[in-house]
Amino acid sequence: MVYISTSIFGGVPFSGIIFSYIHIVSSVLRMSSSKGKHKAFSNRGSHLSVVSLFYGTGFVVYISSAMSDSLRKTAVASVMYSVVPQMLNPFIYSLRNRDMKESLKLISRIASIV
Template sequence: MNPKNQTAISKFRLLGLTEDPSLQTLIFSLFLSMYLDTILGNLLIILAVSSDPHLHTPMYFFLSNLSFTDICLSTCTVPKLLLNIQYRTLGSPPPHSAVAEAVLLLSPGDPHFFCELAQFLKLACSDTFINNTLIYFAALMFGGLPLSGIIFSYIHIVSSVLRMPSSEGKHKSFSTCGSHLSVVSLFYGTGFGVYICSSMTDSSRKAAVASLMYTVVPQMLKPLIYSLRNRDMKEAFRKLTGQTTSLL
């Protein structure tokens, strides 16, 4: 007879980033402000690029598409995270919810704030070798190849900057590239760490923080980097602000 999964539990619960009720309001406010900054910043980039004819170039076209994907990525996780936190900060539950709490206590817990696949597989009672193999293959395919392209591009950028005669130009170029690389490193480093190191450690709490670093923080920082360090984007923002003010 073939072995079967005899697991009786069909549900699990996400424990979030902290179990301290006193920190729920602070965490809710922090994530809400980060999400609003992400949406507003990336939306302003899209509006600025679309409204300024001088920015209708391939570089800014892809920049606006990047902003759109950042909005989508953040919207897939952060609103649900905020909703789950607000469940914890509402008033005391009604008496009949004690039964539901007892059921939750009997279900497996995962210290996370969204269904991270690598952590989700740890709750499985069957062999997950094939699943993990597919995860690593997908990570290499959809993460490793773009990262290789980024590294290859920056090698050419650095070689071109080193040939610049002006030391001021070199400093400015390296400053801009350094900001870009810091966000790229934060995204890919923590993202790969969640999936690669998950097989080597059982610290779900650290994995949750790492997941936060690649699902929330980079999407918030990108608008600041691409707007504050770009003269054309600053001018487009001024024009957009002027047009909005005139309409009001």
């Protein structure tokens, strides 16, 4: 029953996301403007990062609960699944901001000097 519900509630949305991204990529590749392609891919990159983070942490929770008998480890993994994607979501979407990109470049230059 667990496998059936997991494949329905996890597999169907995941398949829909993959299907839509295949159509998005094929549409963007047909565009003639390289500037438009870059903008479309950078826009979708943030969304894909958030979706990957969400499904990745969910997969880790599922695997860790199957491999571990410890209720504490399962609880910690579940909290990570519910907190980490929501906590990183604003940061990931702020990376599209020009000021944020310049700040990260400055931080990386300072880090390379030290």
